[in-house]
Amino acid sequence: MKTVLREHGLQTADDLITQLTSASHGALADAVVDALLNRETSFFRDTGVLEMVVDAAASLQAEHPGRRLRIWSAGCSTGQEPYSLAMLFEEAAVARGLLMPEIIATDVSAATLARARAGRFTQFEIQRGLPVRRMVNWFEQDGEEWVVRAELARRVQFRRHNLTQDRALVGKFDIVLCRNVLFYFPPAMRSRAYSTLREAVRDDGFLLLGAGETVIGQTDSFAPCPAFRGLYRAEAAAELRAAVGSR
Numbered sequence: 001m002k003t004v005l006r007e008h009g010l011q012t013a014d015d016l017i018t019q020l021t022s023a024s025h026g027a028l029a030d031a032v033v034d035a036l037l038n039r040e041t042s043f044f045r046d047t048g049v050l051e052m053v054v055d056a057a058a059s060l061q062a063e064h065p066g067r068r069l070r071i072w073s074a075g076c077s078t079g080q081e082p083y084s085l086a087m088l089f090e091e092a093a094v095a096r097g098l099l100m101p102e103i104i105a106t107d108v109s110a111a112t113l114a115r116a117r118a119g120r121f122t123q124f125e126i127q128r129g130l131p132v133r134r135m136v137n138w139f140e141q142d143g144e145e146w147v148v149r150a151e152l153a154r155r156v157q158f159r160r161h162n163l164t165q166d167r168a169l170v171g172k173f174d175i176v177l178c179r180n181v182l183f184y185f186p187p188a189m190r191s192r193a194y195s196t197l198r199e200a201v202r203d204d205g206f207l208l209l210g211a212g213e214t215v216i217g218q219t220d221s222f223a224p225c226p227a228f229r230g231l232y233r234a235e236a237a238a239e240l241r242a243a244v245g246s247r
Helices: 002-007 013-022 026-036 047-063 080-096 110-118 123-127 132-138 187-200 234-245
Strands: 070-074 102-107 120-122 139-142 145-148 156-160 173-178 201-209 231-233
Touching (some): 047 080, 047 173, 047 201, 047 231, 070 080, 080 102, 080 132, 080 156, 110 156, 120 123, 132 139, 201 234
Parallel strands (some): 070 102, 070 173, 102 156
Antiparallel strands (some): 120 145, 139 145
């Protein structure tokens, strides 16, 4: 935050608050958001979980033959998660005949999204979770950086979105990933985010949260999915409410 103060010619936190509340300061507000965000991410973070997402997509494709699935990666940071998904689905298309889904990735930070769209990663970033085979198949080296190949980059659409202030993205999604995002929200903000997520997910779709997150005690819009441990479904929540109501 000291860097934000210095770059905007401010002396104290009080000066910052005054500037933020007295008028519209889009650039300053963006800088504050960027400074507060936790951008911790890596390729194939919790690989088994991402592979389960592919399995869940396969089950939906079997239920709805011919329908192109839609996946939303919410809080995508610098893009490692959606690019990892794109790699997995490209590989599954060859190995299992799955249709390539539409993948939309969002973040609240314009600067972070710019990095994600560029698809450029340092040697340190590329080595975090990315096997050598996939690195060679899907990235090209450019000096000291690695750049996503065009055929992979076009599989992901990046958009700016605020989970607690913006309406859900247009159209329904079959799978929404919102990992390690809600954990940092206070209760009221988390409740608004869950409402946005419920609006976005199809009735028979899936929601994936981070390993340390749960819907239990947080919302009645989703419930654990019996078929895929760690995934949540709105359909399961409705069935649970119906079962409780019939007692």
